[in-house]
Amino acid sequence: MRTPRYKQLHQQLKADILIGRYEEGNLLPSENTLSAKHSMTRMMVRQALSALEQEGYITRRQGKGSIVCAHQPALGLLSFRGFSEVVGETEHSATSQFLSKPQLIKWNEGFFFDLSENEHQAGCIAIERLRQVDDQPVMLEYTYLPNLNIPEFCQKQWVDSSLFRTLYQHYQLEITSVDQRIRAVTAKVKIAAQLDLDVGTPILHIHRKYGTSRQGFFVYSSLFCNTEHYAIGSIIR
C-alpha cells in the first residue's frame, strides 16, 4: 500500500474544490455517498473530511452536510483592508506586477534569515514585485527561494499571479507555516520612490520565512508596506 486511500480521497476532494468542481457554499456529497462511490468505510471518508476541515476547505454541520468554504489564501496572511472601514467587507482591486522577472542569483551576504548549506549552494531565485490596491502602490515585495528541486522555475507560467499557487501547480509545494518579524521603519529614498511616498513616511517592514510541505524547503520574503490608507490584515485560526 503506497499512500492510504483516505489520503487519496482527501487530495482528490481538495483538488476538486480548488478547480471549482464543488462551488463554495455548496454541499459536498454526503459521507455515505462518498463511502459508497469510493468503496471505503464511512470512518475513512470522515478522516479525509476531517483533514479538509482542518485545512479550512470545508465546515461540517450535523444534520446538514459538509459545506465548501470560501478558500482563504494559505494561512490567512496578507490581505488588505481599508483602514477607515476596518471591518468593512468592501472589496478593493488588487493587482501585482513584476519589477524584475524571476532570476537566478547568488544569495546575499548577511541574508536576513540563516540559510542551510544546501540552500546556500543551490543559489537563489529572486523576485521583485510591486503590489497595488486601487491602482495605488502599497507594497514592495522581495521574494527569495532556493533553487532546489524546482526545475525550470524561471521559465514556468505563473498561476493567477500567485507565487504559492504557482509552486503548488508545478511542484505540489504547499505553504504550511510562516515565521515573521514585523517592524515600523521610515521609507528610505529608493523604497519611497517605488511606493510613491515622501521620504521619512512610516512604513511596515516585514521579514518572512515560509515553511512548505517539502521538508527543508523555505521561501523568504522581505516586504515594505505603505499603511497610510490600507492596513495589513491577517486572520489566524
Place this chain on the structure above:
Amino acid sequence: MRTPRYKQLHQQLKADILIGRYEEGNLLPSENTLSAKHSMTRMMVRQALSALEQEGYITRRQGKGSIVCAHQPALGLLSFRGFSEVVGETEHSATSQFLSKPQLIKWNEGFFFDLSENEHQAGCIAIERLRQVDDQPVMLEYTYLPNLNIPEFCQKQWVDSSLFRTLYQHYQLEITSVDQRIRAVTAKVKIAAQLDLDVGTPILHIHRKYGTSRQGFFVYSSLFCNTEHYAIGSIIR
C-alpha cells in the same frame, strides 16, 4: 449524554499536560493503555489524541508513541526577538505592568471594531499595560473585553501576569482565533512619552480582535510597539 467521552478525555489530557503531569518530551500513555483505563474504544482515544495533536500539545510517531510538546502560547503570536539577531534564540527578560487596574467603563464611541448589541450593553472592562523587554518599554497595550459572563473579573487574581491564562483559569475561556490589522504610524506625544521615544518615531499600531472558545465572546486590543530594537515576531502553523 452531555459532552462526548472522547472530548472529556481530550480536556483531561490537556489539563494534565498544562499542569505538568506529563512533562514535555515524555510519552503519553499508549492508546491501548488509555483505552483500557477509560474503558473506551481505541478509535475514541485516537479522536482525543488527534485533537491534542491539532492543537499542538503532542506529536505522534508511529511505533513510538505520543510525545508531549513544548507548549507554545495559544497562537504563537506576539513574541519579541532582537532584530539584530533575527533568528537568534537569545532570551530577553520580559515584564509587564499595569498603567491602570482593570476597570469597568463604557465602550468608546467609534470603537475600532464593530460591537454586537450584547457587547455594547454589557459595558467594557479596560486594561492598560506597558510591556518591557530588558527594562526598556517596548509596547503599550490597551485591552478591552465585554463584561459578559465573567463575574468579578476586576477582583480576580491574575495568573502569570497573563490575561489569557487568567481567562482560562477562572472562566475556561480559550483564545481560538485572531483578526488583526497592522499599520506603521509615527509616535504622538502621549504614546512617545510612555514608550520613552522621540515624537515622530515610526512605531507599529496593531488592532486585534481575539475569538474565544465561547461563541460571541471577543477580546479587543490596541497595541503600540517600538520596533527600533525588537521586532514583533509571530509563528503561524
Place this chain on the structure above:
DNA sequence: TAAAAGAACTTGTATATACAAGTTCAATTT
C-alpha cells in the same frame, strides 16, 4: 389553514475487530 408528527436524510459518537508498519530491546545466531 396552521401546527404537529413523522420519514428520510445528514453528521456525530461509539464499539469491536484486524492487520500493517515503525520502534525498541532482548535473545539468538554468526
Place this chain on the structure above:
DNA sequence: AAATTGAACTTGTATATACAAGTTCTTTTA
C-alpha cells in the same frame, strides 16, 4: 563481540455495525 532475528510493544490504516442527534421536507392531525 558483533550482527541478525524475533517478540512485544507502539501508532497507522481499514472494515462493519449501531444508534444519537440535527436538518429538511412531507404527511398527518388539530
